[in-house]
Amino acid sequence: MTAAPRVHRGWLGIAMLALAATLLEPPAIAAGVGGGPDVALKAAFLYNFAKFAEWPALAPSAPIAVCVVGDDGIATALVETVRGQRIGGHTLDVSRPQDTDAWRNCHLLFIAAAETRRSAGGLGVIKALPVLTVSDYKGFADTDGLIELYVEGGRMRFAINLAAVERSGLRLSSRLLGLARIIRNDHVH
Amino acid sequence: MVCSLAHPALAQTARPANLNQVSIEDLMNIEVTSASRKAQLAADIPSAIFVISHDDIVRSGMTTIPDVLRLAPGVDVAQINGNKWAVSVRGFNGLYANKLLVLVDGRSVYNRIFSGVLWDAEDVMLDDVDRIEVIRGPGAALWGANAVNGVINIVTKTTADTQGGLVRVDAGRAGEQGAARYGGTLGAASYRLYSQWTTRSESVVPSGAGANDASRSLTTGFRADWGTAPDALMLEGAFTAGQARALWPNLDPRTAVQQPIADDPSDANGGHVLARWTRTRPGGATLQIQSFLDIAGRQEPVGDYDRQIFDVDAQYHTALGARHDLVAGAGYRFIDEGFNGHVGFSLTPAEEHSSLLTAFVQDEIALFSSRMAVTLGGQAQYDSASGAGVQPTARVIWKALPRQRLWMAASRALRTPSLEDRGIRVDYPPVPGPGGLPLVVSVMGNPAAATEQFVDLEAGYRLEIGRVAAFTVTGFVGHYDDLRTTETPAPVVQLVPSPQIVVASTFGNQLQATTRGVELVGQWQPAPAWQVDGSYTALHVTPHLAATSQDPLSAQEDGSAPRAQWQLRTAFSPSARATLNVAVFHVGRLEQIAVDAYTRIDVTAEWRFTTHLSVMAIGQNLSEAAHAEFGGTGSLLIATQMPRSAGVRLRWTSR
Numbered sequence: 130m131t132a133a134p135r136v137h138r139g140w141l142g143i144a145m146l147a148l149a150a151t152l153l154e155p156p157a158i159a160a161g162v163g164g165g166p167d168v169a170l171k172a173a174f175l176y177n178f179a180k181f182a183e184w185p186a187l188a189p190s191a192p193i194a195v196c197v198v199g200d201d202g203i204a205t206a207l208v209e210t211v212r213g214q215r216i217g218g219h220t221l222d223v224s225r226p227q228d229t230d231a232w233r234n235c236h237l238l239f240i241a242a243a244e245t246r247r248s249a250g251g252l253g254v255i256k257a258l259p260v261l262t263v264s265d266y267k268g269f270a271d272t273d274g275l276i277e278l279y280v281e282g283g284r285m286r287f288a289i290n291l292a293a294v295e296r297s298g299l300r301l302s303s304r305l306l307g308l309a310r311i312i313r314n315d316h317v318h
Numbered sequence: 319m320v321c322s323l324a325h326p327a328l329a330q331t332a333r334p335a336n337l338n339q340v341s342i343e344d345l346m347n348i349e350v351t352s353a354s355r356k357a358q359l360a361a362d363i364p365s366a367i368f369v370i371s372h373d374d375i376v377r378s379g380m381t382t383i384p385d386v387l388r389l390a391p392g393v394d395v396a397q398i399n400g401n402k403w404a405v406s407v408r409g410f411n412g413l414y415a416n417k418l419l420v421l422v423d424g425r426s427v428y429n430r431i432f433s434g435v436l437w438d439a440e441d442v443m444l445d446d447v448d449r450i451e452v453i454r455g456p457g458a459a460l461w462g463a464n465a466v467n468g469v470i471n472i473v474t475k476t477t478a479d480t481q482g483g484l485v486r487v488d489a490g491r492a493g494e495q496g497a498a499r500y501g502g503t504l505g506a507a508s509y510r511l512y513s514q515w516t517t518r519s520e521s522v523v524p525s526g527a528g529a530n531d532a533s534r535s536l537t538t539g540f541r542a543d544w545g546t547a548p549d550a551l552m553l554e555g556a557f558t559a560g561q562a563r564a565l566w567p568n569l570d571p572r573t574a575v576q577q578p579i580a581d582d583p584s585d586a587n588g589g590h591v592l593a594r595w596t597r598t599r600p601g602g603a604t605l606q607i608q609s610f611l612d613i614a615g616r617q618e619p620v621g622d623y624d625r626q627i628f629d630v631d632a633q634y635h636t637a638l639g640a641r642h643d644l645v646a647g648a649g650y651r652f653i654d655e656g657f658n659g660h661v662g663f664s665l666t667p668a669e670e671h672s673s674l675l676t677a678f679v680q681d682e683i684a685l686f687s688s689r690m691a692v693t694l695g696g697q698a699q700y701d702s703a704s705g706a707g708v709q710p711t712a713r714v715i716w717k718a719l720p721r722q723r724l725w726m727a728a729s730r731a732l733r734t735p736s737l738e739d740r741g742i743r744v745d746y747p748p749v750p751g752p753g754g755l756p757l758v759v760s761v762m763g764n765p766a767a768a769t770e771q772f773v774d775l776e777a778g779y780r781l782e783i784g785r786v787a788a789f790t791v792t793g794f795v796g797h798y799d800d801l802r803t804t805e806t807p808a809p810v811v812q813l814v815p816s817p818q819i820v821v822a823s824t825f826g827n828q829l830q831a832t833t834r835g836v837e838l839v840g841q842w843q844p845a846p847a848w849q850v851d852g853s854y855t856a857l858h859v860t861p862h863l864a865a866t867s868q869d870p871l872s873a874q875e876d877g878s879a880p881r882a883q884w885q886l887r888t889a890f891s892p893s894a895r896a897t898l899n900v901a902v903f904h905v906g907r908l909e910q911i912a913v914d915a916y917t918r919i920d921v922t923a924e925w926r927f928t929t930h931l932s933v934m935a936i937g938q939n940l941s942e943a944a945h946a947e948f949g950g951t952g953s954l955l956i957a958t959q960m961p962r963s964a965g966v967r968l969r970w971t972s973r
Binding site for chain 2: 168170173174177180181201202205206209242243265267268279280281283284285286304305308
C-alpha cells in the first residue's frame with residue numbers, strides 16, 4: 130500500500146499536537162470542570178433560584194447574599210445579571226467567600242463542580258441552615274445539596290432534593306418545584 | 319426515572335447577553351451550545367432546526383449515526399447496503415451526497431475527494447452523544463462551503479456528564495455491538511475512555527440470499543475537559559479501524575465480465591485529535607480557539623485513498639451595546655489528499671495539497687424592544703483548489719405573540735468541486751457494440767469544474783400550544799446553478815489501434831434546478847410519560863437543463879429523493895421502569911433511480927431492572943421481510959435490500 134508511510138508520519142503529527150495541547154494549558158492553572166459559553170446561563174438560573182426562594186428571617190432591607198465558590202466566570206456573569214435588579218425589595222450582593230466558615234452568611238451558595246468534593250465538610254456544617262446550595266456537580270442533590278444543575282438534551286435542567294430543602298428551613302415556590310426533577314429521601318438517583 | 323420529554327419550546331424573548339429578563343421556563347429551553355455558534359433559545363433561531371435528544375437516540379434502539387438521523391424530520395436516510403448509507407436533506411442524495419455538511423464536536427467530516435460524508439467511518443459511540451442538531455437549509459454563512467442543503471452537528475457529552483462505567487451489548491439479526499466507557503477525574507480534569515466494537519451482518523439481495531456485505535469496526539477514543547470559567551480546555555481523539563465487504567461492479571477489462579466483486583474487502587482506518595480552548599471574558603463575551611488533525615486512509619476495490627487535514631479556527635462572541643450580538647471568526651485548513659485508483663479508476667492529480675482560508679461574521683440585531691431580530695451574516699473563503707467565494711445570509715424573526723414565531727431567510731451557499739469532479743477517470747470494460755465492434759465507455763472529470771451555486775428563500779412559523787404541543791411549518795424555494803452533469807457526446811468510431819466505438823463522457827456544469835418544499839413538524843405530549851412526534855416533508859425538484867447539454871439523464875433529475883416522506887413516533891413509559899417506543903417511517907418512491915416506496919416500522923421495549931441495569935428488545939424493519947432503500951444509478955455500489963431484524967440490548971451503568 131503506497132499510503133502506509135504517510136499515515137505513519139501523520140500519527141507522529143497527532144502525538145505532537147496532543148503534546149502541544151497539554152503545554153498550552155497546564156492543568157495546574159485550571160480550577161474545575163465545565164465553564165464555557167454556558168456561564169451566563171448558569172448565572173441566570175442562580176438569579177431565578179433566588180427569585181423563587183423564601184428565606185426565614187430575612188430583614189426587609191437586607192440584601193440577598195449570593196456566594197460563588199470555585200468559578201470566577203460565573204461570579205462575574207452573576208454581577209452583570211443582578212446589576213440593578215431587586216427581588217421583593219432586596220438587592221443582591223455577589224461575593225466570593227475565601228473559606229468555608231463564611232458560607233453560613235450566604236443566602237444562596239453556588240459551588241462549582243470541582244470544589245464540591247473538597248468542600249464536603251463545609252457543606253455538612255451549613256446543611257441545617259437556610260442556605261440555598263446549588264452546584265453543577267453530578268450527584269450533588271443526591272447527598273446534602275439542595276439544587277443540582279445539569280445538562281440534558283442540550284438544555285440546562287435542575288434537580289431539587291426535597292428532604293434537604295425541608296431540613297434547611299427554606300421555602301421554594303411551587304413554580305420552581307414544578308420545573309425540577311424532584312429527589313426524595315427514598316429515591317436513588 | 320421517567321424519560322424527560324422536553325419540547326423545543328417557543329418562549330419569550332431572550333438575548334444571551336441579557337438573561338435576567340428571561341423566565342426560568344424559557345431558560346430551560348436555551349440551547350447550551352448551538353447551531354448558531356452561540357447559546358440561543360432553540361425557538362428563536364431563524365432557521366429550520368430540529369434537535370435529536372439523547373433520550374430519542376437511546377429509545378430508538380439504533381446503533382449508527384445515519385440510522386439515528388431517520389428521527390429528524392426532512393432528513394432522507396437511505397441505506398445502500400449492509401454498511402453504506404446515503405443521507406441528505408432537501409434532495410440530491412447519493413452515496414456521496416455533496417450538499418450536506420456534517421460536524422462531530424466541531425470537526426467537519428465532509429470528504430473533499432468525493433464530496434460527501436463516508437458514514438461508515440463515523441463510528442460514534444451513541445451512549446455518549448448529548449444531541450444531534452439538524453439544520454435544514456443553507457448554513458454556509460456560519461459553517462462555510464458545502465453547507466448547501468443542511469448542516470448536522472453531532473455533539474457528545476462533556477466528561478463531567480459521563481463519569482463512571484458503562485457497558486452495553488447489542489446482539490441480533492443486524493449484527494453485534496459492544497460498547498464500554500469509563501469516566502473519571504484526575505486532579506482538576508475529568509476524562510473518559512471508550513471503545514466500541516461493531517459487526518454488521520450482511521444485507522440481502524432480491525432473491526433473499528445474503529449479499530456478502532458484512533462489516534466490522536473497532537473505535538477507541540478519549541475525551542478530557544480541564545478548567546472552569548474563565549478558561550476551559552477540551553481535548554478529544556479517537557481511532558477507528560474497519561473492514562467491509564460490498565458488491566462492487568467489476569471493471570477489470572481482462573475479465574470483462576459484469577459480475578460484481580464481492581470477496582475483496584475494503585479497509586478503512588482513521589484517527590483524529592481535537593483541542594478546544596474557551597475563555598469567557600467578564601461580561602460574558604467568549605473567545606474560542608479550536609484545532610484538529612484528522613487522518614484517514616481507505617483501501618477499496620476501486621482504489622486506495624488517504625487524506626490528512628489540519629485545521630485551526632478561532633471565533634469570538636460578544637454583545638455590542640444593547641442591540642447587537644456579534645459572532646465572528648476565521649479559520650485555516652490544510653488538506654493533503656490522494657487517490658490511487660485500481661482497475662478502470664484513476665484520478666489526476668493523484669495527490670493534491672490545498673489550503674482553505676475562511677472568515678465569517680454574523681450580527682443579530684434586536685429591534686422593537688426585542689420583538690424582532692434581524693440577523694445579517696456572511697462567510698468569505700479562499701480555497702486554493704477552487705477559488706474565492708462569498709456566502710451571505712439575511713434572516714429575520716418576529717416574536718409577534720409569546721408563543722408564536724415567524725421567520726424568513728434568504729441565503730447563498732456554494733458546493734466546491736471535489737477532486738473527483740475535476741480529475742476522475744473511469745474506463746469501463748469493453749462490451750459488444752453495434753456491428754460487432756467493441757464499445758468502450760469512459761467518464762472523465764473536468765479540470766475546469768465550476769463551483770455549484772445555490773440561492774434559497776425560506777420561511778417558517780412555530781406555534782406552541784400550552785406546554786403540551788408544538789407545531790412548526792417551514793417552506794422553501796431554492797435555485798441551483800452550475801450543477802454537475804455528465805456530458806456524453808455521440809459515439810466515435812476509432813480505427814487505431816483496433817476498430818472500436820468510443821463513448822467518452824466528461825463532467826460539465828450544465829444543469830440548473832429549482833426545488834420547492836414544505837416541512838411540517840408536530841410534537842405532542844398528552845401526559846408527562848407519553849410523547850408523540852410526527853412530521854411530513856414534501857419536496858419537488860424541477861430540472862432546467864441547458865440546451866447545449868448532452869446529458870439526457872439530468873433532464874429527469876429529481877434529486878434521488880422522495881417527493882414525500884412522513885414519520886410518526888410515540889414513546890410511552892407506563893412506569894418508571896418501562897418504556898415502549900414505536901416508530902413508523904414512510905419514504906416515497908425514488909422515481910429516477912426506480913426504488914419503490916417503503917414503510918419501515920421499528921419497535922423497542924425497555925425494562926429497567928435497577929437504575930444500573932436495563933434490557934431492551936429491539937425490532938427493526940418489521941413491516942416487510944426486506945426492502946430496498948436506494949439503488950440504480952444513484953450509487954457506484956450495487957444496492958441491496960434491508961431485512962427485518964430483531965435483537966436485544968443489555969446496558970449497565972455504574973451510576
